[in-house]
Every structure is written in structure tokens, then in C-alpha cells.
Amino acid sequence: MSKPTDPQLASSRRALFRNAGSVVAGAAVGAAMGVAGCGTTQPGADEGGAPAVVTGKRIRWRLASSFPRSLDTIFGGAEEMAALVKAMTGGQFDIRVYPAGELVPALQVMDAVQNGTVQAGQTCSYYYIGKKPALAFDTCVPFGLTSRQQIAWLEQGGGRELVDGLFADFGIKTLISGNTGVQMGGWFKGEVPDLASLKGLRMRIPGMGGKVMAALGVSVQNIGGGDIYPALERGAIDATEWVGPYDDEKLGFHKAAKNYYYPGWWEPGASMSVYVGKKAWDDLPAEYREILKVAAARAGLSMQAKYDALNPPALERILGQGVTMRPFTDDVMAAAKDAAGQLLADEAASDPEYAKVLQAWTKFRDASFKWFGRAELAYGRSAFTAG
Ligand code: CA
Secondary structure, X not given: OOOXXXXXXXXHHHHHHHOHHHOOOOOHHHHHHHHHHHHHOOOOOOOOOOOOOOOOOOEEEEEEEOOOOOOOOHHHHHHXXXXXXXXXXXXXXXXXXXXXXXXXXXXXXXXXXXXXXOOEEEEOHHHHOOOOHHHHHHOOOOOOOOHHHHHHHHHHOOHHHHHHHHHHOOOEEEEEEEEOOOOOOEEEOOOOOOHHHHOOOEEEOOHHHHHHHHHOOOEEEOOOHHHHHHHHHHOOOOEEXXXXXXXXXXXXXXXOOOEEEEOOOOOOOOEEEEEXXXXXXXXXXXXXXXXXXXXXXXXXHHHHHHHHHHHHHHHHHHHOOOOEEEEOOHHHHXXXXXXXXXXXXXXXXXXXXXXXXXXXXXXHHHHHHHHHOOHHHHHHHHHOOOO
């Protein structure tokens, strides 16, 4: 957090410890130091013994998540963020996290934040492409960026400014807060030996992935999370996708379909966002804003780490139950990539804002793919195993 050689901070620290009687306990010290270090104490100005620590403002927020409590990877990320915020403010900034459906339905989180029903939300921006198609770039698009590449684009590649611009119309501030990593292609009752075999297949796959699949001849079905398994089990659909082994196992898809395809080229790294209403954000003390940003980023790191640690054993359990893993064939991958590129170009042709984001994003993606195509790819080819 600080270098001991920083004279202002060192001075603040001396003041802090001298005035130990007024220091709030435990984890609040970090936040309190932020207040003292950045605001009230100047070098050499603390000799009079004025209290250097200010007790933080008491704030209560409600956060509506688009996800059920059972998805402990994703929903757990919002809970971890709230716990960190609470700890770092000595309990003064308290965010209560609600699962999908408790305050608002899963796909109405953006509206709820926009109209002030809740101060914050946890969701995926690609749920709202009906409001503005370019919002997809805040989450992921088919054949787009991976988890690391998305963070690089948002934090260092100019993506944050573009995404902030997209959300300005809605009065929402967004924070990056986790990722699933490359998802699986999903569960198929039968084999998909070639591109032609996708024709007429009934698959549950929402969003842009669904649009690409439709272009490949798939009969795309939109079914809510809880209804997918029964539909697959009774044969109302032939295939479904969800996330990856750890989450998929809980939904039991391996009991109803035995062919587990990869990769989920439509979701190479679905990025989670925390939404904060503009008024709520503006009303936050500056140090709480920084604490919230740090907590969201830290919880996001935990989310990706959970997926990367929990997916391997979950996959082993699934494979022990008669499931066969299969890669999509080259002709499926090539046709899907072409159709995805066409989809993005079509959107851009009718939407100048989308075109602006796509142009900058494509430049970043192409450079990133070229870079990852060297050391990362060569290492992965040599070291990773699919056995
Ligand atoms: Ca998915």
C-alpha cells in the first residue's frame, strides 16, 4: 500500500500511532490511513496532536446479483467483495448481497441499478445487448478475448474509456469483478462429427453464441437455468451449454447427455461486472470508492482462481460417469469463426457507436492474439495435455 520512504505517509503514520487512542480497530486502520494520508495530514503539520484518524461514514447498500446462490463461484464473488469492503471500512460500508430473483429478476439487474431500486448489481453486460448491442464488449463476444486479454484491454488497452462511454447513457459505473475463463462448448446427446450435423439440432444457447449457431443451422432455444436439465433429459432439446465442469456438474447435465464438447468459442472469457448507480457512486466518500474498486478486483481474482482450481477435479468426476470429451471439428470451428466475424461486422454497419468500439477492440484483439500465439501457445501446445 505504501513505501515507508514516502515522507508524507511516514508523517501520517507517526501521527496515526501517536494518536493511537482514537484509532479505529483492526482492518479499519487501512481505510483510516487512506483518510489521514491523503487528506488531513501534511508533512510536519501533525505536531499539534490533532486527531489524524476520521471514523468513516456509515453507508448501507443493497446489491442485486443476476446469479443464484448455488453458483458459489460467481455469486461467491459478490459476497467476497462485500466482505472485503466491510472489513476494510471497519464495518462502516456494508453491502448486502441478494441472489437473482430475491429483489429483482436475474436479467433486470441493470434496470434496478439504473432506476435506483438498488445501489449496486453483479451481472454480465451481454445480457443487455437489447438495450445497446455494444455492451457485449464488457463481457465477451464469440472468438473474442480470453480472461487475461479482457483485463488487459479494459485496464491497459483503452477498453475502460470505451465501456464507460457506453454506460454513461445509463448512469452506471462498472467495475470488472471476475471471469469464468474459456467455457466449455456444452453437452450434446449425440456426436457432432461435422458441420452438417449441426443443422436442425435443437440447442439451448443464449446471446451472440446463439446467433452464430443459428447461422450454422442450429435451432436455437432459449431456456432459463432451472428448466434446462428437464428439457435435455426428456429430449425437448438435443444440446445445451452452461459454463464449465464445476458449474455444469451441479446442474447434472452429464446424466442426460454424454458428449461434452469444447471449446465454448462464444464465451472465451465471460467477464463479470459490478454495476454502481451514478448517484450512489457520487455519494460515496473518495476512500470508499477506492476500497470498492480494490475489493471488486480482488474478488474477481478469487473467482478466476476458483474456476481454475475447481474445474480439474470436477471434470475428472464427470469423466468417471461415462462422459466422452470431444473437440469441435475444424470445419465447425472455421465456419463459426466466419459467422461470428460477419455478425460483428453486421452490427457495426448499422450502429456507429458499436463500430467505434469494434474498431478499437479489433486492433487490440489482433495484436493480443499475435502475442499470445507465440510463447503462450507454444508453451501450451508442449505442456498442456488433453488426456
Ligand atoms: Ca455459457
